[in-house]
Amino acid sequence: MPDNTSLRELMLKGDIEAPKGPAGTLVMFECNTMHGSNMxxxxxxxxxxxxxxxxxxxxxxxxxxxxxxRPDFLANRKDWSPLKPVS
Known part of the structure; x- marks a missing residue:
């Protein structure tokens, strides 16, 4: 979590975007995107x-x-071959 000064700087530069959608909506974003969730x-x-x-x-x-x-369901050690595109 960023400190208040850094968070304020991010807010002033980029604003807040609240994704909205109907029930069942899927929100995908890059994990390094600053994000938060209300309860x-x-x-x-x-x-x-x-x-x-x-x-x-x-x-x-x-x-x-x-x-x-980490347990296998969090960190797979069995098959970590690269993903291959499907045509």
Missing amino acids: NMSCWPRSNLFFVYNSVENGLVNPFCGNRP
Whole structure:
């Protein structure tokens, strides 16, 4: 989270854009985009999916800090071959 001064600078440069759409709308954005979310105002649950695309040269290694590796559902170690376009 940015400090208040940095956040104010971003606001003055770029303003806020609030995506809106009907129920079931999907919002996609680059993960480095500054973003935030107000509390979920509805009585329905909301789900977030996060996908990380990485270079195959940046393969998964054991954590440097001595923590346990992330579980497979968060960090796939089985098949990290490059994506191939379909025609």
